[in-house]
Amino acid sequence: MPAGVLVLALGVFAVGTGEFVLAGLIPLLADDFGLTEGVAGQVVTAFAVTCAISAPVGTALTARWPRRRVLVVAGAIYLMGAAATALAPGFGLLLVGQVVAALGAGVFVPNASVTAASLVSPAASGRAIATVVSGFTIAVAFGAPAGTAIGAASGWRSTMWLAAAVAALGVAGIARLVPRETSIGNPGGLQERLRPLAERRVLALLATTLVAFTAVYIPYTYIGAIFAPATGDDGVRLAVLMLTLGITGAAGNLVAGRLADRHEGSAVVTVALVWLISSFAVIAAAHSAYGSALAAIGFYGVAAFAITTPQQHRLISHDPERASVLVALNQAVLYLAIGVSGVVGAVGLDIVGPGDLVWIAAALAAVAIALSSLGRPKAPAPDSETRAGEPRTERIP
Structure with a gap:
């Protein structure tokens, strides 16, 4: 290289x-x-x-x-x-x-x-x-x-x-x-780069990214507060939690990428979001003891990082010729989700406290599942190349 x-x-x-x-x-x-x-x-x-x-x-x-x-x-x-x-x-x-x-x-x-x-x-x-x-x-x-x-x-x-x-x-x-x-x-000026926002399916996919990653990043942003009972506010212990999250997240991303090549990207996203909701329940039950907190953060990391690649896969499959523009929009929305997570999480800390903050994230993940279903491609009409009843996957041409 x-x-x-x-x-x-x-x-x-x-x-x-x-x-x-x-x-x-x-x-x-x-x-x-x-x-x-x-x-x-x-x-x-x-x-x-x-x-x-x-x-x-x-x-x-x-x-x-x-x-x-x-x-x-x-x-x-x-x-x-x-x-x-x-x-x-x-x-x-x-x-x-x-x-x-x-x-x-x-x-x-x-x-x-x-x-x-x-x-x-x-x-x-x-x-x-x-x-x-x-x-x-x-x-x-x-x-x-x-x-x-x-x-x-x-x-x-x-x-x-x-x-x-x-x-x-x-x-x-x-x-x-x-x-x-x-x-x-040069893919054009700002107006040309924002043109895909006028398309219903693109909006649904970007809305899924926004809500899903707001859910993902609420626990990450306030990981110190949520796991304080387990770490005792020890920065080194917190760093080990973050290391565990990063390693399992990298593995989750690799597996999700392979699955997105074999199945519909929307199906992979749905599975990851259901896993994410389950991981929030695990965190709520296991955030107080350090050993169980390590297991919980690893379980959460797999799902948290498994959403990125299939979401990009769905956007690229939607319009391969404008892939760079669509992925850039998705990246901007992902950054926005991180920002929103900081605000929502701060409000949640005041209302429900750090121990129950993950339930707010779980509710958002459930909303993301509904939004993701709106971003599914319409089933193609049966023709000589696609037999009636045969599933059609979102593969990149």
């Missing part, structure tokens, strides 16, 4: 670690600034909502730029935001720093994937994209838990400085290893 692709994966790892480690740092931020965990959790909302906006808008505004320039500028903006966060004397300025970081992250991540594909032959583009996306997987499985442990040992500011340092390495590597004039096809 070209060095340019590997350095793009490093950049995505840095951005992903900075994003996902926030959940593990919420208890530390709450203690440092004298806040409730619900208020401190709004740092996740600020980052995610900004990403949701900057991803389509920033990418459209920079569509005519060479990709190396886009990536270096976006990475530098993220770096400045991470540094500002580490230096913030108060929570308000910390939020400002995270908004700046998210402006860069929202543009960097989708452009890193498409740039990686342009650096290799068409036959190797899938592997290049997978290599870059693995930066996120490693960030969830190892970067966020390691950052949480470092924060527990040396303070949350040390974690943010580490994220900034890795980002600096990524920006320097991109400036050196990604060709100067690397460019991609």
Whole structure:
């Protein structure tokens, strides 16, 4: 794999670690600034909502730029935001720093994937994209838990400085290893990128992503509060929980990808959502003891990460020619879901408390199942190629 692709994966790892480690740092931020965990959790909302906006808008505004320039500028903006966060004397300025970081992250991540594909032959583009996306997987499985442990040992500011340092390495590597004039096809301006929102099935699929991932990220965002009885507010124990979640989640994503190739993507999503609801019941019963909490978080991780790939599969199958636009919209909605989870979870902490917060997530997952059914493709009329009564799967042509 070209060095340019590997350095793009490093950049995505840095951005992903900075994003996902926030959940593990919420208890530390709450203690440092004298806040409730619900208020401190709004740092996740600020980052995610900004990403949701900057991803389509920033990418459209920079569509005519060479990709190396886009990536270096976006990475530098993220770096400045991470540094500002580490230096913030108060929570308000910390939020400002995270908004700046998210402006860069929202543009960097989708452009890193498409740039990686342009650096290799068409036959190797899938592997290049997978290599870059693995930066996120490693960030969830190892970067966020390691950052949480470092924060527990040396303070949350040390974690943010580490994220900034890795980002600096990524920006320097991109400036050196990604060709100067690397460019991609221009899918049009912002209006053209938003045009699919006028289609009923696309709206149903994106609504499924929004509600399903709000359910997924409520327990993740407030993992420290939910499992506090098991961890005793020990940051290292919390980091081990996050590591377990990341490892089982990576396995769940791989299995879901294989199943989506063999069955309807909608069927895989439904199974994952039913599993997710079951995992919330397990967490509610097992969040107080550390051993059972580890088992519960692993059970939850499989379902939580098993939704992403089949949802993208459904969108790509719907309109392969506009796949890049549809996947970008799905990514923006996913960021929005992370932001909404921070708000809904904060309200839930005040109303039902951390022990019962998962039941709010379970109710949202049930709604997502209903929305997902609206996104199923219409059954084709029987013809010479499709016999009546023969199931038709959502396969990518």
